Amino acid sequence: MAEHTSSDEVRKLADLMRLRFDDTELDRVVRTLDDVLGRLAVLADLDLDDVEPTIHLNDLQNVWRSDEIGPTLTNEEALAAAPAAEAGQFSVPTILGETP
């Protein structure tokens, strides 16, 4: 029995990630997540309230550059690997009317 997660929670996460699992996979995934989440529990016990989170490693300021057009892909090059393209644009199936 999973202690740190559940089939329902995994199904919800899968939904957010646009993934679907069959029942056999779901069993394995729940067990894997449960094992890892158990090992991560140690983080909750550490006294870190007075430590600032690291957002970025290098002390970088905003990087500015002049607004000049450099080498860039043509429309054809950008679309060359698209599974479907139409009228110079990426093409997808129906969006309107679908249930979220």
Add this chain to the structure above:
Amino acid sequence: MSAAGRRARDLAAAVRAGETSAESVLRDHLDHIDAHEADIRAFTTLATRSAREQAAEIDRAVADGAELGPLAGVPVSLKDNIVTEGIETTAASAILRGWIPPYDATVARRIRDAGAILVGKANLDEFAMGSSTESSVHGPTRNPVDTDRIPGGSSGGSAAAVAADFTPLSVGTDTGGSVRQPASHCGIVGVKPTYGRVSRHGLIALGSSLEQAGAMGADLADTALLHDVMVGPDPADATTLPDRPEPVSAHLDDGVAGMRIGLVTELLGDEIDPAITARVRAAAEALAAAGAEITEVSIPSVHHALAAYRVLVNAEASSNLARYDGVRHGLRVDADTTDEMMLATRTAGFGLGVKERLLLGTHALSADHFDTHYDRARRLRTLLIRELATAFADVETLLAPTAPQVARRLGEVPDADIAWFNDHCTVPANLAGIPALSLPFGTADGLPVGVQVMAAARGEIPMFRTAAVLEATAPTRTDRAVHGPGGDLP
């Protein structure tokens, strides 16, 4: 004599001097690959035709007396998560199979500009998520030292290509040890540079705040040569460091006399095979004999680094891999609506191990768990950086194992604890953004053991100096089941 098995620097010198041609060097390597690739499977794609064109170009430049780059005529391979213009790039995933990128990663461009010949793309774990190269959609790569064993990973194809003498140099990527651990398993040198030292433009991103592309070579001088070509600022990656560093190649003979070097107490514990710990202690003795002062250094947060790393890498991956949605490139599974199409595409295109990591990352970033996981991991990262800064105020470099175990057998399922601790020694450098390298230093049970050298951020020179002293005293190279006919070593 075949060129396969010779060092990159010797090949480049011979090509530049006109003693041999880039075409002949390439032919020898392609013949060697042809004879042994079926036993190793280091490559996802061989770019034979474009490689021949590049070699012919180099030979024309030699004939014209043109200025040639430091890697003139040297065959190289690139891990297949580094995009290459006109050459299929898959990240070892079904979701990208068949993708021909329209541009070169900055590292790919720099290496080509230095005169190197891109022979092929090297195998990896799917999206660089793993440490055995078994999860590749192209099938596993085998270790040239012992073909029943894994090469490590995720840059296992790169490590195997170098160890088998298919290409004297290769570029891998290291997010949590993915250059250093396979280098250790295959008995070669592998570098994880300071964060920002090498451009990430054109890397297929896994953990953007953690990873760097890194040089891999049969020995330190070859690896340094490639490293020096890769580094430097890049307008296409705003996280690159603004300065152009001094070449490490010029410092390999500087020695370690008077240098203070620390052994990391927390990386010599029960998680490590005692035979490997013994090799690290032998390395410390070798450095002491060369005039270094060895001390033990404690970095307590190392004990929790793996937990913080798992949270951060998967959180970043879940965001980075959102782009594979069947719209712009790669696989599309047709469906009636866009939402169904994306779901079907991602479900069919990603392997189960990748999906598990994406779920973990989504879990860590979800509102319910953000404070207990993602935020805590970022704070632990700060603590680790502080402790390392304190250590580097006292010592110039740190010494540790690279991997807790030697290469396991292919297909063997490791115990859950052993699997968890696999990245124990390597993730601290990624979390802190400091440089680290793995150098072969003898064997355990007949298999290669890498010793890891770390330094403070931008400390590549003391790191290479330390490693050079170790290399000079290291036991001779491990016998390999597959190796080039032209090498002067077994």
